[in-house]
Amino acid sequence: MPAARLRVLTRNAALGPLDYRAPAEGVPVGSVVRVPLGPRELHGVVWEADRLPTTEVADAKLRPILGVAPVPPIPASVRRLVEWVAAYYLVPPAAVLRMVLSVTAALDGARTVTEYRVSGILPERMTEKREAALSSLGDAQGLVRELAEWSGVSDAVIRGLISAGAIEPITVSVDRAPPLPDPDFGPPVLEAEQDAAASALVAAVKAHDFAPFLLDGVTGSGKTETYLEAVAAAIDAGGQALVLLPEIALTEPFLRRFEARFGCKPVQWHSDLRSSERRAAWRAAASGTAKVVVGARSALFLPYPDLRLIVVDEAHETSFKQEDGVPYHARDVAVMRAQIEAIPIVLATATPAIETLAQVTRGRYRHLELASRFGGAQMPGIEAIDLRVTPPESGRWLAPPLVEAIKETLARGEQSLLFLNRRGYAPLTLCRHCGTRIECPNCTAWMVEHRLVKRLQCHHCGLVEAVPDACPECGEEHSLVACGPGVERIAEEVSALFPDANVALVTSDTIHSPAQAKALVDSALAGEIDIFIGTQLITKGYHFPELTLVGVVDADLALKGGDLRAGERSFQQISQVAGRAGRGEKPGHVYIQTHQPEAPVLAALVAGDAPGFYAAETEARRAAAMPPFGRLAAIIVSGPDEAEVAATARAIGRAAPTGIDGLTILGPAPAPLSLLRGRFRHRLLVHAARRADVQGLIAEWLGGTEVPRNVRVAVDIDPYSFV
């Protein structure tokens, strides 16, 4: 009789599927198992053998598995998702499984911690502090540190009470189920439009079938309140719901709404979690005890056993596209997961991606619209400031009409927001004497001055250097000058103009954890901030009722990129930031500083003509057969040796398929970012018809090329970055 064989997919992308001997009692498909590989021990998942072909080893050579991990099996839907992502993005399935089994510590058995609570026994020696601690603790239970904090005494006092028997230890599982959100805790009174949209979503959750929705509501229309009704329906049905947010900084405003609606916090999943929190979150998602998970794009790969709803909030955001590792787009993968799970998915945004709107036009997504702001708030008026007509004073960046508007807003006691999508003080440092620009040695990029921390920083590789006293090229002292503004420089100008105003800088340098976002929201709502100055981080998700003025410092910046989505991105970014103004009772106003007010994007924004903008942009894409009317894929060749990289790229170029209708291949050519983190980069861009099998074509093409050991060839399907 042949040995019972298990096909196991590990998390090691360099390995194909491996076969092992099953124990006599068998192991169900999907189980997480520990397997030997040489002297090592790996985790893997038992897969359907017919879905994952490999070269089989002889029965006699099969090694037995080491054991089954004490976690629920990875559901079939997740296994199908892994296969789809691997096939679509042309990456090994193991690389995708790695994103599913992302927390090794979560794969061990249950763990316990010791918590403490008042035992009822009085200590022999009673002190004032001991008495105060015991009486204030009541039935509270927690770690020593927590009890000390709650009762306002030192850890030592609590420890003394433990030795005296007045506080007793309790062993608790760290895998305690997270709090259960209560769908009836704080249901909102929905406005008619919101109610119609929410009813459609709730019905779809109840139907438990694949149903993609675009929840297209103007800024401040209450999209969150609306889709939370669908989340409530998922909880009611006993299942799980996932809400994806594009950035950690947006978690805080979301958590507040969630808690008001459901009486507790959802389970969070993001890069700022402590390892114990990460482990607990993974296990709660995998066991089904986490009813709602809110998180970054990687939350999409958690093995929820009973998912009923996915929401992608700010669904137009390009940060849903992952650029490193497996280059996937979380919005697209989310739709695929919803399809596999047979559940509804909600793409919520005020500024849909052209791709998403095209799916609405094709009849694939249902369009739910919220055309007006909640509570009768009006959309802000938008006005362009033509910098050719009213330029800022020399050495300054804010034009007189904007300065005047800030002054008036301050006088009314209201808040202003200045948006400039550039971190740091100045994007370029130049030697006045010899003209040298200070560049990153590892990247094709200028070093950006961060004056607050007195450093030059590369925004690509993270290299940090002291600001030199003399020009590194010609040695001239005090010759370096900052060119152009970053947010820190705008803050400097604002502080000089309005010395009494409270200014908050909001960038990824100042806000990189939910705790910092919370502090920002708290002080903003308490009226402690007069002027926000921020990058794209401040442009979305926030709701500050006293914020009535928005100034876009440089609207031309986003248009410069020149890639296929530059126009769309500027429109979205400026609409979003404009959407922060006048969300409460007071009307909002927006000024856009530009040298080209006649540019179609800006003209549409000023005219409030979103449909016109989308129609023109869509038409342009259609005419050029660009996504979503055609397909793109990038091939990026990189390595430490420039000649080797160039030669490999040329070889790939020569082997390119020819004579295929609608297929064009651009390049190879050095990438705009031709040096990144010390690696030289060349690119090719594949442009194909919408229905072309781009993946099949590329797989075959690249399958036939020799790649030197030091060179990496990466494929980016549906690329968003062209640098």
Ligand SMILES: Nc1ncnc2c1ncn2[C@@H]1O[C@H](COP(=O)(O)OP(=O)(O)OP(=O)(O)O)[C@@H](O)[C@H]1O
């Ligand atoms: N039905 C409702 N009852 C009570 N408050 C509501 C209701 N709908 C919306 N709100 C409140 O109105 C404000 C705006 O809503 P919300 O921030 O959800 O809008 P949004 O559509 O997500 O906007 P944006 O896209 O700009 O982030 C919030 O303070 C929200 O709590």
Ligand SMILES: [Zn+2]
């Ligand atoms: Zn660099």
